[in-house]
Amino acid sequence: MTAEAARPAPRGLRWRRLRGIAVDLGQFALFLGLIGWLLAEGAGRMGYNWQWYRVPRYLFQAFDGEIYPGPLLKGLLVTLEISAIALLLTVVIGLGAALLRLSGSLAGRWLVVGYVEAIRNTPLLVQLYIVYFILAPVLGMDRFWAGVLCLAAFEGAFATEIFRGGILAVRRGQWEAAWALGLSRGAAYRRVVLPQALRVILPPLAGLGVSLVKHSAIVSVIAVFDLTNEGRNIISDTFMTFEIWLTVAALYLCVTLLLSTGVGLLERRLKGAMA
Incomplete structure (x- = not known):
C-alpha cells in the first residue's frame, strides 16, 4: 500500500460522502413514508380497522416457556424448501440443456430449442396444472414435488x-489453449470454460433465484x-387482509x-x- 493510499481522505471529501449517504437514507425513508401513507390512507377511506397486534401470534407462539413457529413461519419454511430444491434442479437443467x-447433436439442439420456446412462451399457471393433473399421476408424484x-x-x-450466454462469452482463444493442452471437451468445460463463464453467469442467475422464490407462491393454487397459502388461510379466518399480506410480502422481501x-x-x- 502506498503512502497516498494509506493517507486519510480530506475532511471535505469525507463530509461530501457522509452528506451523500444521509441524502440517500433520507430519500429511502421518504419513499417508505409515502408508501405507508398511501396504505393507511387507502385503508382509512375503506373504513379498515388495523389489527397489527394480532399478527405476532401467526409468526410464533409461546407455550410453557418454549417458542414455536406459527403458521406463517411454517409456511416460510416450506417456501424455502421448495425454492432450494427447485433452484438446484434449475441449475442442473439449465447447465445440461445449455x-x-x-453440442454437435442436431436433434439435441432442436430439442432444447423446443423446450425453451415452449416454456418461456406459455403461462406458468398453465404449466403447473399440466404437471399436477397430467404428469404427476403418471409419475406418482405428490403435490409438493x-x-x-x-x-x-x-x-x-x-x-x-443464461448458461449458454456465459459460455459463449468466453473467448475462443481459451478453447484453443485447452485443446492445445490436450484436454477433452468435458475437461475443457470443467477446468477452463465454466470457471471463467461463472463471472458472467452469476449475476443473472442470482436474479433468476430471486424470481424463483417469488414464483414459488404459485404452488399455493x-x-x-x-407461505402464500398459509397467509390466505389466515385471512379467510381473521379478515386481516392488509396486515397478513404485508407481513407475507415482508417475509418474501x-x-x-x-x-x-x-x-x-x-x-x-x-x-x-480471479483478478
Missing part, C-alpha cells in the same frame, strides 16, 4: 439461456402449504434480499480470486 444446445418440478422446468428454460446479498458477496469474492 451444453446440449452447444409437482410444484418443485414445474418451477424447476420453468426457471430452467431461462437458466439455459394446488394446496401446497407454503427478507428472503430475496438475503439471497441477493449473499450472491453479491460471492461475486465480489470470485472477482477478487
